[in-house]
Amino acid sequence: MNRNARFRQKLQDPALMHAMSAHNPLAAKLAAEAGFDAIWGSGFELSASYAVPDANILSPSQHLDMMRAIAATVEAPVIADIDTGFGNAINVSYMVPQYEAAGVSAVVMEDKTFPKDTSLRAAGRQELVRVAEFQGKI
Numbered sequence: 001m002n003r004n005a006r007f008r009q010k011l012q013d014p015a016l017m018h019a020m021s022a023h024n025p026l027a028a029k030l031a032a033e034a035g036f037d038a039i040w041g042s043g044f045e046l047s048a049s050y051a052v053p054d055a056n057i058l059s060p061s062q063h064l065d066m067m068r069a070i071a072a073t074v075e076a077p078v079i080a081d082i083d084t085g086f087g088n089a090i091n092v093s094y095m096v097p098q099y100e101a102a103g104v105s106a107v108v109m110e111d112k113t114f115p116k117d118t119s120l121r122a123a124g125r126q127e128l129v130r131v132a133e134f135q136g137k138i
Contacts, residue, residue, distance in 0.1 A: 003075060003076065003077045003078075003103075003105055004077065004105045006077060007038065007077035007105040007106065010037055010038075010077075017037045017038060018036050018037050018038075019036060019037060019038035019039060019040045019079060020034070020036040020038075020039060020040060021039075021040040021041075021042035021044075021045050022039050022040065022041065022042065022045065022070060023042055023045035023046045023048070023049045023066070024049065024066065024069070024070070025069045025070050025072070025073035025074075027045075028041075028070040028073055028074045028076075028078070029073050029074055031074075031076075032074040032075065032076040036076065037076065037077070038076055038077040038078070038079055038105070039070060039074055039076050039077070039078045039079065040079050040081065041063075041066070041067045041070055041078055041079060041080040041081055041104070042081055043063065043081040043082070043083050044081070046058060046062075046063060046066055054083075054116075055115060055116060056083055056084065056086070056114060056115035056116055060086040060091075060095060063080070063082070064095070064098055064099060064102060067080045067099060067102055067103075067104050068102035068103065071102055071103030071104055072103065077105035077106070078103065078104045078105055079104070079105060079106045079107070079108060080099050080104045080106070080107045080108070081107075081108050082095065082099070082107045082108065082109050083109070083110055083112075083114075083116055084109065084110050084111075084112050084113070084114040084115070084116045084129075085109045085114070085137050086114070087114050088114070088133070088136075088137070089133070089136035089137045092109070092137045109137060109138075111128050111129055111134045112126065112127065112128060112129065113127045113128070113129055114129075
């Protein structure tokens, strides 16, 4: 059974799934070897590894390349944190198949405006997109 099928099966299980965040293949490998069910391709950790805020500063291709490298290193399902989807619905519809081709099992997208402001910034801007806009992204 491939990783995507295992992931879908685990989602149906009433037991909790345990995912560990990772920002590079080594961290993902360590998490997989420790027995985590999935790897969370953390946008926050990837930004931090470049010493920049988690505020859409890194390019979509940097994030995609790292998720591809992680997926190539582990058999565990990879869940990519794609922040706000790198823009509007057109960006999302372009990027999601790219992540699928890279071996990612699922993506998680925030409903904040693009570019986002990190949740950890004191008095940061935490505006949500209109419901209709987010529905278009989904």
